[in-house]
Structures are given as C-alpha cells and as structure tokens.
Amino acid sequence: MTERLQDRFAECGTGVVIEPDVWIEHPELFRVGDRVRLGRGFSSQGSTEVIIGPDSSFYPNCFLQGSGRLELAAEVDFYPGGYLSVGGPGGLISVGRKSHFAAGCAVYGGGGVRLGAYCNVAAHVVITSVQHDPARHDVPMALAPSTSAPITIADDVWLGANATVVQGVTIATGCILGANGVLTRDTEPYGIYAGVPARRIADRRPAS
Structure with a gap:
C-alpha cells in the first residue's frame, strides 16, 4: 500500500484533504490541524516549518518556499496562485484567525x-519585508544584498487589489489600503489610505 503524504506529517488532524499533484519536500516539518485542505498543485520547496490551523485551506497552485516558519491560525484561506516565501532561518509569515x-x-x-x-x-497584493539594497552602486541591483525589516498588520485590515506593503511598516487596527496603493509608512487606526505613496484620505466612521 502506498504511504499517504499526510502520514509523513509531524502532526495531522482528522478530515484533512490533500488533492492530486501536491508536492512537499519536507512533510515531516508540517503540523496540520483538523479539516485542512491542500489544493491541487500545492508545492512546498525547502525546509519551512509549517503550522496550519484547523479549517484552513490552500486553493490550487499555491507555492511555499524557504527555510523559515509559516504559522496559520484557524480558518485561514489562500486562494489560487498564492506565493509565500518565508526566507531563510528566522524568516516568518504568521496569519491570524479568519x-x-x-x-x-x-x-x-x-x-x-x-x-x-x-x-x-x-x-494580487504584495506584502514584502525584504528588498534589494537600492543604495549599492558597486553591483547591479539584482545582485545587491537584501535589506529587511518586519511588517506588522493588526486585526480587521483590508488591503485592496494590487496594493503593496513594504518592509518596516505597521498597519493599525481597522485600516483600509485602497487598490493599487503603496504603503511606505505606519498608519493610525481606522484610517483609509490610498495613493503612491499611500496617505490617509478619510476615516472609517461608525454606522449611525
């Protein structure tokens, strides 16, 4: 009998669904909760330590790489074509519930x-805590060493289509970043931000 992929996980809950064409280089580093779904074509390359909370899903053709850590709470969804690079040792992507x-x-x-x-x-949102060092003139930018700084995004945040969040930014609770916006600075709670670079254009107001 062929060994199932989930039988090689460090931990695996009940009701886990692994669709065809899923490839994981190091399944022994996966800890997976109940009713998790890994969609067709999901790939994990490298030695990422992975924790996936219950009722979370990767839809088809998501790709994970690196040697850091991925932590997903319960009921987290990545829709088709998601790309997650956790970077080297010490890298982290952590996502809260729902x-x-x-x-x-x-x-x-x-x-x-x-x-x-x-x-x-x-x-098509991009959240990037790393970039090539633009200050280096002695080598092409594609060969320049990376710089990095953490990104923190609080609860109840909405990032609009095609928006970008760059390294070192903290987004406060309840904020909205409009479509195509590029956020380069920290925000204040319950603000609506838009533009390149994004600035606060309005406040979210409670319903009357």
Missing part, C-alpha cells in the same frame, strides 16, 4: 510578516 488572501497574492517573510485576525487581502 484572514484570507485572494488569488495571486505574494508574501515575502524574510524580515518577518505578522498579520492579524479577520483581515481581507485582495487579489
């Missing part, structure tokens, strides 16, 4: 990315 990432999002956790609960990340 947060979801729409199709084609990219998260670079080499400098550390922590995202809270109940966050909505729209299609």
Whole structure:
C-alpha cells in the first residue's frame, strides 16, 4: 500500500484533504490541524516549518518556499496562485484567525510578516519585508544584498487589489489600503489610505 503524504506529517488532524499533484519536500516539518485542505498543485520547496490551523485551506497552485516558519491560525484561506516565501532561518509569515488572501497574492517573510485576525487581502497584493539594497552602486541591483525589516498588520485590515506593503511598516487596527496603493509608512487606526505613496484620505466612521 502506498504511504499517504499526510502520514509523513509531524502532526495531522482528522478530515484533512490533500488533492492530486501536491508536492512537499519536507512533510515531516508540517503540523496540520483538523479539516485542512491542500489544493491541487500545492508545492512546498525547502525546509519551512509549517503550522496550519484547523479549517484552513490552500486553493490550487499555491507555492511555499524557504527555510523559515509559516504559522496559520484557524480558518485561514489562500486562494489560487498564492506565493509565500518565508526566507531563510528566522524568516516568518504568521496569519491570524479568519484572514484570507485572494488569488495571486505574494508574501515575502524574510524580515518577518505578522498579520492579524479577520483581515481581507485582495487579489494580487504584495506584502514584502525584504528588498534589494537600492543604495549599492558597486553591483547591479539584482545582485545587491537584501535589506529587511518586519511588517506588522493588526486585526480587521483590508488591503485592496494590487496594493503593496513594504518592509518596516505597521498597519493599525481597522485600516483600509485602497487598490493599487503603496504603503511606505505606519498608519493610525481606522484610517483609509490610498495613493503612491499611500496617505490617509478619510476615516472609517461608525454606522449611525
């Protein structure tokens, strides 16, 4: 009898679904909760330590790489084509409960990315805690060493389609970043930010 992939996990809950064409280089580093789904074409390359909370899902063709750590709380969803790079040892991507990432999002956790609960990340958002050092003139930028700084995103944040969050930014509770915005500075709670670079354009107001 062929050994099931989930039988090689460090921990595996009940009701776990692994669809065809899933490939994991180091399944012994996976700890998976109840009713987790790994969609068709999910791939994990490298020695990432992975914790996936119950009722979380990766939809088809998501890709994970690196040698850091991925921590997903319960009911987290990554929709098709998600890209997660946890970076080297010490890298981290941590996602809180009931947060979801729409199709084609990219998260670079080499400098550390922590995202809270109940966050909505729209299609093709980029969250990057690393970048090539633009100050270096002695080598092409593609060969320059990386710089990094952590990104912290609080609970109840909405990142609009095609938005970008760069290294070193903290997003406060309840904020919205509009579509195509590029956030380069910290925010204040319950603000609506838009533009390149993004600035506060309005406040979220309680319903009357």
